[in-house]
Each structure stands twice: as C-alpha cells, then as structure tokens.
Amino acid sequence: MREFKLTSEYIELVKLLKLLRIAESGGHAKIMVEEGEVFLNGKQEFRKRAKLRHEDKIEVLGENILIRKATI
Numbered sequence: 001m002r003e004f005k006l007t008s009e010y011i012e013l014v015k016l017l018k019l020l021r022i023a024e025s026g027g028h029a030k031i032m033v034e035e036g037e038v039f040l041n042g043k044q045e046f047r048k049r050a051k052l053r054h055e056d057k058i059e060v061l062g063e064n065i066l067i068r069k070a071t072i
Contacts, residue, residue: 001064001065001066002020002064002066003067003068004016004065004066004067004068005069005070006052006053006054006068007070009053010051010052010053011051011052012048012049012050012052013029013033013038013045013047013048013049013050014026014029014030014049015029016052016058016065017029017038017060020065022060022061022063029048032060033045033046033047033048034046034048037060037061038058038059038060039058039059040056040057041056041057042057042059053067054068054069055068
C-alpha cells in the first residue's frame with residue numbers, strides 16, 4: 001500500500017491522481033473518476049473534487065493509497 005502525506009486539511013481526488021502521476025493530466029484524472037475507476041473507502045467514487053482526508057483509502061487501477069496526516 002502506498003501512503004500519501006497530507007500537508008493540509010484535505011486534497012481533492014483529481015489533484016491527488018495527478019500529483020501521484022496515476023493520471024497523465026487533470027483531464028485524464030476526471031475521466032478516470034467519471035468512468036468509475038476510483039474507489040474511496042471501498043465505495044465507487046464519482047465526485048471529481050471529493051475531499052480526501054486523514055485515513056481515507058483510495059483504490060485505483062489495482063493500486064491502494066492511504067492518506068496520512070504529515071507529521072511536522
């Protein structure tokens with residue numbers, strides 16, 4: 001499982017996909033979400049701007065990502 005260190009209160013789903021280079025671009029990230037390829041905490045997620053917070057789990061293209069709060 002891959003971990004993403006969150007440095008703010010939340011990150012939007014499409015921004016995470018783009019930042020982690022799972023999607024090639026913001027447009028590609030939106031298409032992935034629209035087509036139901038992304039799961040948030042075990043449920044299919046269709047909200048492109050879903051706010052991901054500490055302890056959320058994302059599954060996309062067989063990859064699992066856990067959102068963690070960054071420690072300072």
